[in-house]
Amino acid sequence: MSPLASRSLGDRMPFSVSTIVRQQMNKGSKPVLEAASKNIEKEAVENAAKKESKKKAESKDIKQLFGLAKPEAKSISAAIALLVISSAVTMSVPFSMGKIIDIVTHPEIKEYLGFTMPQFMGALSAVFVLGALANSGRVLLFRLAGERIIQRLRNDLYVNILKQDMAFFDKNRTGELISRLSVDTAIVGKSITGNVSDGLRALATAVVGSSMMLWVSPKLTAVMMIVVPPVSIFGILYGRYVKTLSRQTQTALSEITKLGEERISSIRTVQAFAKENIEGNRYWDKVMGVYDLARKEAIASAVFFGGAGLSGNLAVLAVLWYGGHMVMTNDITIGQLASFMLYTAYVGTSLGVKMKTNSLTSFYSEIMKGVGAAERLFELQNKQSAIQLESGKILDNLRGKIRFENVFFTYPTRPHSPIFKDLSLDIQPGTVIAIVGSSGSGKSTIGSLLLRYYDTDKGSIYIDDENLKDINLHWWRENVGVVSQEPVLFAGTIHDNIAYGKENATIDEIKEAATKANCASFIESFHDGYQTIVGERGVSLSGGQKQRIAIARALLKNPSILVLDEATSALDAESEVLVQDALNHLMQGRTVLTIAHRLSTIRSANLVMCLEDGGVAEMGTYYDLLNKKDGVFRKLVELQSLGGPSQQKKQHDNHHHNNNNNIDHSRN
Ligand SMILES: Nc1ncnc2c1ncn2[C@@H]1O[C@H](COP(=O)(O)OP(=O)(O)OP(=O)(O)O)[C@@H](O)[C@H]1O
Numbered sequence: 181m182s183p184l185a186s187r188s189l190g191d192r193m194p195f196s197v198s199t200i201v202r203q204q205m206n207k208g209s210k211p212v213l214e215a216a217s218k219n220i221e222k223e224a225v226e227n228a229a230k231k232e233s234k235k236k237a238e239s240k241d242i243k244q245l246f247g248l249a250k251p252e253a254k255s256i257s258a259a260i261a262l263l264v265i266s267s268a269v270t271m272s273v274p275f276s277m278g279k280i281i282d283i284v285t286h287p288e289i290k291e292y293l294g295f296t297m298p299q300f301m302g303a304l305s306a307v308f309v310l311g312a313l314a315n316s317g318r319v320l321l322f323r324l325a326g327e328r329i330i331q332r333l334r335n336d337l338y339v340n341i342l343k344q345d346m347a348f349f350d351k352n353r354t355g356e357l358i359s360r361l362s363v364d365t366a367i368v369g370k371s372i373t374g375n376v377s378d379g380l381r382a383l384a385t386a387v388v389g390s391s392m393m394l395w396v397s398p399k400l401t402a403v404m405m406i407v408v409p410p411v412s413i414f415g416i417l418y419g420r421y422v423k424t425l426s427r428q429t430q431t432a433l434s435e436i437t438k439l440g441e442e443r444i445s446s447i448r449t450v451q452a453f454a455k456e457n458i459e460g461n462r463y464w465d466k467v468m469g470v471y472d473l474a475r476k477e478a479i480a481s482a483v484f485f486g487g488a489g490l491s492g493n494l495a496v497l498a499v500l501w502y503g504g505h506m507v508m509t510n511d512i513t514i515g516q517l518a519s520f521m522l523y524t525a526y527v528g529t530s531l532g533v534k535m536k537t538n539s540l541t542s543f544y545s546e547i548m549k550g551v552g553a554a555e556r557l558f559e560l561q562n563k564q565s566a567i568q569l570e571s572g573k574i575l576d577n578l579r580g581k582i583r584f585e586n587v588f589f590t591y592p593t594r595p596h597s598p599i600f601k602d603l604s605l606d607i608q609p610g611t612v613i614a615i616v617g618s619s620g621s622g623k624s625t626i627g628s629l630l631l632r633y634y635d636t637d638k639g640s641i642y643i644d645d646e647n648l649k650d651i652n653l654h655w656w657r658e659n660v661g662v663v664s665q666e667p668v669l670f671a672g673t674i675h676d677n678i679a680y681g682k683e684n685a686t687i688d689e690i691k692e693a694a695t696k697a698n699c700a701s702f703i704e705s706f707h708d709g710y711q712t713i714v715g716e717r718g719v720s721l722s723g724g725q726k727q728r729i730a731i732a733r734a735l736l737k738n739p740s741i742l743v744l745d746e747a748t749s750a751l752d753a754e755s756e757v758l759v760q761d762a763l764n765h766l767m768q769g770r771t772v773l774t775i776a777h778r779l780s781t782i783r784s785a786n787l788v789m790c791l792e793d794g795g796v797a798e799m800g801t802y803y804d805l806l807n808k809k810d811g812v813f814r815k816l817v818e819l820q821s822l823g824g825p826s827q828q829k830k831q832h833d834n835h836h837h838n839n840n841n842n843i844d845h846s847r848n
Pocket residue numbers: 350591593594599617618619620621622623624625626823
């Protein structure tokens with residue numbers, strides 16, 4: 181084999197194979213060459229299989245796309261009936277016009293089919309009114325059906341997104357999901373109704389128009405037909421290209437939404453770092469990406485419609501020339517030629533020769549656009565959460581006993597960094613257990629596993645001796661209260677944020693919870709009281725106020741088990757005392773897992789569990805662990821590395837904590 185031949189073979193192979201082949205060729209080794217060519221064959225087979233499965237997925241998508249229209253079958257059928265009426269009327273226009281021309285140019289014909297001219301005109305006008313009404317009805321029915329499909333699709337998708345497991349949210353970003361909900365659903369809905377409506381009309385026009393052309397003059401039709409096949413082929417190629425572009429555009433648009441959503445929602449950080457212009461440039465790059473795709477589509481449509489228009493006009497010229505001849509030889513009348521020309525124009529328009537909208541070509545390309553957007557949408561809509569919410573047992577008399585048995589866990593997005601390696605723990609009902617450990621040791625992860633945001637890789641979690649995997653997750657989560665480091669409030673009133681803890685909570689229940697959580701006084705000091713609007717993510721409240729509202733919400737929920745992720749340095753001492761007091765109310769009579777940073781919290785817990793190296797390093801009372809020489813907990817305390825505020829501040833807290841009874845609740 182010549183060096184040239186060897187290079188061209190190598191270039192077609194994947195890097196690793198070609199490299200080996202080149203190396204081995206130099207040594208003249210045959211077996212490796214054979215292996216390489218086998219690899220190429222295997223790759224070709226795999227590619228073919230991939231193509232095949234892509235085709236299958238595409239036809240499944242198209243099926244699902246039209247399946248969305250099923251509930252609207254009645255409206256759509258009625259709309260199609262109206263479409264037939266309006267198309268029939270439209271298609272009678274060229275014929276009638278031709279007849280009128282013939283009557284007008286031949287004054288000797290006074291009557292037409294027994295009608296006088298004015299009667300004929302009147303009847304025709306009535307038919308046109310009927311056609312117009314049918315057309316309006318068609319547009320309205322299709323449009324409404326389309327809107328209903330979009331709304332249903334949007335809602336189904338939203339609910340399915342909400343039911344996904346946490347691993348899904350680790351992988352998919354908010355902005356992207358929002359973009360699918362808003363943009364993709366609209367495209368898909370439009371493609372199956374608006375397009376079908378216009379497409380069917382175009383199809384009817386094309387079929388009836390061509391038949392009428394054939395009826396009026398087969399010879400002229402033959403001349404005209406020269407132009408149809410090439411335009412159709414171009415139309416199909418154009419449609420396919422648009423589909424690819426559409427998918428790319430949707431991806432690019434969702435990137436923009438993602439970026440915009442993230443930066444606008446974190447506007448304080450953006451402004452604090454004075455990054456407005458840099459962020460603007462970053463956004464510009466993405467916007468230009470969308471523009472590039474739009475430009476490609478614009479060029480494609482310019483070429484297609486320009487070319488199609490030209491061929492259409494040339495064909496019309498040919499028909500006029502040939503038709504003129506036929507009129508001269510009395511083969512056809514002027515009226516027939518006029519009818520034929522009008523039908524030609526109708527058919528041409530319906531094929532997309534002249535106008536972009538309402539044509540079969542745009543119908544095909546728009547449907548393909550819909551399929552492009554639907555691919556991404558259906559992927560999301562058909563996605564089953566790995567964790568089912570509503571199946572499983574409901575335990576009577578939940579006591580709140582928790583047991584982790586030989587748990588192994590790794591976050592799905594970081595498969596090579598195990599968090600727990602054989603972790604076991606046993607918590608009796610009503611125990612307050614403080615979870616401590618260095619930053620990143622997995623304290624919060626215990627809470628995530630307990631709420632079954634994620635499943636364990638190995639080992640099990642038992643609640644009252646029942647495997648968590650067999651328990652109805654909705655019910656279970658209703659029985660677990662969570663107060664996190666950075667409590668999340670929704671934009672809305674304080675009342676609504678507290679009431680989120682319990683369906684149909686009365687105002688008295690809300691006030692009672694607020695009082696116990698030390699927030700009644702500050703809420704009442706606001707002008708609008710419980711109806712005060714908090715900004716997005718609660719930005720118009722202080723950290724401590726947000727914490728206490730979150731605690732009130734948890735109190736209202738009245739859970740058997742509580743997971744507290746203790747706020748660290750976010751609160752000042754006074755606020756902390758108020759929060760701690762609220763928490764003390766909340767903790768009463770429940771099993772509590774508290775991810776603790778403050779020594780005061782750790783000291784007041786019944787048990788302290790110290791995490792290290794993916795397992796429980798030590799467990800016991802605060803003093804047991806503190807007195808353990810060379811103990812992990814003792815070291816953490818000595819090094820002040822419990823992840824919380826400085827030791828000095830902790831002592832300050834303790835002082836306050838000891839004076840808990842003297843809290844002036846009216847402050848703040
Ligand atoms: N959703 C996630 N996906 C991937 N890795 C994660 C995820 N959440 C946490 N981790 C990683 O898992 C490890 C344990 O996290 P975890 O939040 O449980 O630690 P922690 O002990 O609560 O830490 P801290 O005291 O700093 O809050 C960390 O290394 C963290 O980076």
